[in-house]
Amino acid sequence: MSETDRSRPVGTERQRDIVAAALRILISEGPAAVTMRRVAAELGIQAPSLYKHVTDKGVVEELLQQHAMAEFGVALRSGGRAPRDVAAAYRSWALQNPHLYEFAVRRPMRHDAIGATEQFAAEPLIEAVGGDRDRALALLGLAHGLVDLELNDHFPRGTDIDAIWRAGVDAMAADRSSTPT
Amino acid sequence: MSETDRSRPVGTERQRDIVAAALRILISEGPAAVTMRRVAAELGIQAPSLYKHVTDKGVVEELLQQHAMAEFGVALRSGGRAPRDVAAAYRSWALQNPHLYEFAVRRPMRHDAIGATEQFAAEPLIEAVGGDRDRALALLGLAHGLVDLELNDHFPRGTDIDAIWRAGVDAMAADRSSTPT
DNA sequence: CCACACTGGCTAACGCCGTTAGCCAACGTC
DNA sequence: GACGTTGGCTAACGGCGTTAGCCAGTGTGG
Numbered sequence: 001m002s003e004t005d006r007s008r009p010v011g012t013e014r015q016r017d018i019v020a021a022a023l024r025i026l027i028s029e030g031p032a033a034v035t036m037r038r039v040a041a042e043l044g045i046q047a048p049s050l051y052k053h054v055t056d057k058g059v060v061e062e063l064l065q066q067h068a069m070a071e072f073g074v075a076l077r078s079g080g081r082a083p084r085d086v087a088a089a090y091r092s093w094a095l096q097n098p099h100l101y102e103f104a105v106r107r108p109m110r111h112d113a114i115g116a117t118e119q120f121a122a123e124p125l126i127e128a129v130g131g132d133r134d135r136a137l138a139l140l141g142l143a144h145g146l147v148d149l150e151l152n153d154h155f156p157r158g159t160d161i162d163a164i165w166r167a168g169v170d171a172m173a174a175d176r177s178s179t180p181t
Numbered sequence: 182m183s184e185t186d187r188s189r190p191v192g193t194e195r196q197r198d199i200v201a202a203a204l205r206i207l208i209s210e211g212p213a214a215v216t217m218r219r220v221a222a223e224l225g226i227q228a229p230s231l232y233k234h235v236t237d238k239g240v241v242e243e244l245l246q247q248h249a250m251a252e253f254g255v256a257l258r259s260g261g262r263a264p265r266d267v268a269a270a271y272r273s274w275a276l277q278n279p280h281l282y283e284f285a286v287r288r289p290m291r292h293d294a295i296g297a298t299e300q301f302a303a304e305p306l307i308e309a310v311g312g313d314r315d316r317a318l319a320l321l322g323l324a325h326g327l328v329d330l331e332l333n334d335h336f337p338r339g340t341d342i343d344a345i346w347r348a349g350v351d352a353m354a355a356d357r358s359s360t361p362t
Numbered sequence: 363c364c365a366c367a368c369t370g371g372c373t374a375a376c377g378c379c380g381t382t383a384g385c386c387a388a389c390g391t392c
Numbered sequence: 393g394a395c396g397t398t399g400g401c402t403a404a405c406g407g408c409g410t411t412a413g414c415c416a417g418t419g420t421g422g
Contacts, residue, residue, distance in 0.1 A: 014399090036380060045400075048381075052399050057380065108334045118335070137336070138327070138349030142319065145326025153289045154299070155318070168319030171353050195370090217409060226371075229410075233370050238409065 011063060014053045017043060019063040026064065026099050034060075061103070066117055068097075068104035073121035083128040083173035087143055087165060090125070094147040101151070105144060129173055139172045192244060195234045198224060200244040207245065207280050215241075242284065247298055249278075249285035254302035264309040264354035268324055268346060271306075275328040282332070286325060310354055320353045 011019070021042035026034050036057055040047040054060055075093040079085045094101040104121075125143070126136035146168065150161055192200070202223035207215050217238055221228040235241055256274040260266045275282040285302075306324070307317035327349065331342055 035378085037378085046402080047379095048383095048402085049400055051381070105335070106329070106333060132348070134341070134344045134348035135352065137340070137345045138323065138352065141326035141330055141345065141349060142323040143326065144330060145322035145324065146319070148287070148329060149322055149325060152287060154286070159318070160315070163315045164318045164322065167313070167315035168322060168353065171316065171319065171355065172349065174352065174355070216407080218407080227373080228408095229373085229412095230371055232410070 010066060012053065015063065018050060018054060018060060019067060022060050022064055023067065026103070027097075030099055031102060034064075036060075061107070064100075064103045065107070068100040069117045069121050071097075071100065072104050073117070073123075076121060076124040081124070081127060083139065083169050084166075086124050086128040087139070087169045090143045091147055091150075091165065094151070098151050101147065106148075135172060139169070142168050142172060191247060193234065196244065199231060199235060199241060200248060203241050203245055204248065207284070208278075211280055212283060215245075217241075242288070245281075245284045246288070249281040250298045250302050252278075252281065253285050254298070254304075257302060257305040262305070262308060264320065264350050265347075267305050267309040268320070268350045271324045272328055272331075272346065275332070279332050282328065287329075316353060320350070323349050323353060 010016075018039060022034050022039050025038055025042060036050055037047040039060070040050050072093060076086060076089050079089045122136075122140060125140050126133065129135045129139055146161070146165060149155060155161060155164075191197075199220060203215050203220050206219055206223060217231055218228040220241070221231050253274060257267060257270050260270045303317075303321060306321050307314065310316045310320055327342070327346060330336060336342060336345075
């Protein structure tokens, strides 16, 4: 949790206006539409004026990323705690918020700024596999990979993606105390 | 394999020049540098002339994607056939060719054009888990997710990523004939 | 042998992008 | 009431993908 409290939004008031506008555009029109001019227009302002509140387009994106990660974390807590439940929550949030998911999890991130929030989002998965950190991060990788492949349409048409999730999550969550190296 | 023979390069001669130039730029300077003007310059030509050979920047990207996927497929066959070996080959190729990997596997793809090649790349993973298709695609998701997270620097500093791979791949490759639903 | 179409270059330009420079009105403060 | 700060504005720059339109060379059919 540290000192950047996740529950209260971040940045100055005008910065929050900006990210709110960007968010609206992102959700309704996708990432390509999130331009400085477009965001400014959404606020009834000219593009260069944004730079009075924000040094870069990059910081707008970082703010979006933080927002997305926080919402994602909440979504992952909204259902059951069993691996299948968390996995299902992961997938369904990502599919319902593809652009937000993109912002949350793709593109490199600055660890200092985002770390706590990201950890907040990752926690449910770690709990779900009973605290085995390696297994938990593997499950995270699995979930992210499957979602990313699905979002980018890499599965042949007709693939039973549910079955893949079941197979993967069950394998990852299974008791492995009997198998040798 | 079908009729688009994977072993012979694709497109007209000039198209192959173009993708070769784009490839050189992509590898040495990253995706942002792959612009039409830059590619044209690489060929000693003006940007608009490219459009005599290519309708779109999109087709250049598709050609890059196909090339990358083909090379990736070869790399996945270059080592052992055991799950760990294939997984290791997957990871190491991706980390050594991050931009190519990006092109190969991220961004949506047209199934008709790329399907065969992609299947070519996915085969080794399917074999590695003994033909269980769901498990194989889960393994693919796992590998993709872990690579993507690593490339985008989503793991806390100091994370033992090897251990995550071991945990994940072993779980996915384990004999599961004893666990109930 | 020449007309002609086609191929593959070229320049100029358009509308977008992020961003900078410089101007100015409103406002709060000493 | 002078004055610095805040937050708008317009103009402009360089880069992007892309289109329009021009033209030299080339090969081919009559």
